Amino acid sequence: MRFGLLGTGPWAELAYGPALRAHPDAELAGVWGRRPEAAADIAGRFGGRPYDDVDALLEDCDAVAVALPPDIQAPLAVRAAEAGRHLLLDKPVATTVSAARGIADAAAAAGVASVVFFTLRFRPETAAWIEEQRRTGGWQLGRADWLGGIFAEGAEPSPFAGSPWRREKGGLWDVGPHALSVLLPVLGDVADLDGSVAAVSGAGRTVQLALRHASGASSTCALGLAVAPAASVTRVELRGTAGAVELPEGETDAVAALGNAVDALIASARTGEPHPCDIRFGVRVTEILAAAQARLGDR
Structure with a gap:
């Protein structure tokens, strides 16, 4: 091709x-x-x-x-x-x-x-984990923390720190898609955009996103690009009838x-x-993020 x-x-x-x-x-x-x-x-x-x-x-x-x-x-x-x-x-x-x-x-x-x-979704080890949790089912809660420090004071230089769109849109739009790409295939689609999406902003333009999924599960996402370097984290956790599991670190670059x-x-x-990750899924992610942005207003 x-x-x-x-x-x-x-x-x-x-x-x-x-x-x-x-x-x-x-x-x-x-x-x-x-x-x-x-x-x-x-x-x-x-x-x-x-x-x-x-x-x-x-x-x-x-x-x-x-x-x-x-x-x-x-x-x-x-x-x-x-x-x-x-x-x-x-x-x-x-x-x-x-x-x-x-x-x-x-x-x-x-x-x-x-x-x-x-x-x-294209790292074999994390894709396999997502599929395993989808088959397991019974999940009640999901949590995704995607907090980076590329715009934080004292952060190590990043090739993405000069990105105007990331600085303007923040973690909701840059790392939010990563969080949703893991949560949605496991917990199901968001039940409805009007009543199942909540968002608040905090220091450093961090965003706390809360979702209710069609499966009945709920999830939260902590998203940001300007947290203190020592506080940076990438983590996904699920809790349900099978206990608690955490997304493994991927080795595939x-x-x-x-x-x-x-x-x-x-x-x-x-x-x-x-x-599964075609443009229709990309549209749904955009719809959810846009609903969250509407809850934040201009903040």
Whole structure:
């Protein structure tokens, strides 16, 4: 499958470029970015060639891999789908419900495959844990703490600290999708967006998110990008009739996980079978996060 890479930031450099170069069934056809010199650099390191015109790249590929801020990703994903290109997208797919649904509508109309790269869903060890807990069932409570310190005073330098969209949208939109990608397949969908989503904000723009799931279980998420480095944590815990379990740390790195997402997209395109992390799941995550944002108002 010939991929066009859209984006030239840290995630394109650290994950998408290496994953596409290493994958035996993928070819990096070319790279487009908002900075032509960066596109030339990425293309020079990982293969393909730089493109100044995104439509010219779409003509020369079978699929797009998008490593762009969500509100730039969304219209380009629609454009790619309308051109008949399969979609490998990043989370969140958009930060408005209308933009997310626009991608889903375009993908459905064109009959293209889609996969959204929720990292933990493509790490074999964490994906297996999620599936095991889904089969076990009987869970009453879920808890996800996703607290990072990339914007905290005294934090170690991060390649993502210069991301304007992360600074603007905060942990709800950046790490919230990771939490939901684990909780939803185990506890079930949110019962309803009006009465089953609550959110409050705190110091450092942390967000406490509470959800009631259709299964009857409830869950909470603590999300943030500016907590003290010593307080940073990534943890998911479930409690129910089987006792208490905690998500294991994954050993698979982002490049290998992204390679598994490429496998999933190729399989979906070949068979016509949708993947559980397709654009429809990406839309649902956006709907839940948008409902939480509405509870927070402008905070």
